[in-house]
Amino acid sequence: MEAKKSLLTYAGLKNLEEELEHLKVVKRREIAGKIKEAREQGDLSENAEYDAAKDEQRDIEARIDQIENILKNAEVVVEDEVEFDKVGVGCKVRVHDITYDEDLEYKIVGSTEANSLEGKISNESPVGKALIGKKAGDVVDIETQAGEMKYKVLEIGPVA
Secondary structure, X not given: OOOOOEEEEHHHHHHHHHHHHHHHHHHHHHHHHHHHHHHOOOOOOOOHHHHHHHHHHHHHHHHHHHHHHHHHOEEEEOHHHOOOOOOOOOEEEEEEEOOOOEEEEEEEEOXXXXXXXXXXXXXXXXXXXXXXXXXXXXXXXXXXOOEEEEEEXXXXXXXX
């Protein structure tokens, strides 16, 4: 089965590479120290510190595998090549929420970079999917879990 391509902006790629390096270099060493300390306490059958350290080690290795798979299947969106005549991955879009009469700003990113607290929405999310390909002035109806939303695209520009 062909692995799914992960769309990433250059910044997202750099963040994942830095996280991977940190996990491999720093966190692996930290967890090895914790496991060593726990082993030195003796009986491992009832050693909560040892169990917790092994659980943390498993989580770290799972995240390393996840990041490596994302990077292996990454397709990087080069921001310099993104055109701003219509909404696409790697651009910032300002919209007017007609329902709530407020302006909102989103950065359209690949699903692995999405973070609603930072205003980064996935191109695969209902809002992202509806906005992709739209131009300034377009009005978009979006069906979300929260109900029907209506946005007017005000402006499209670079993420920076």
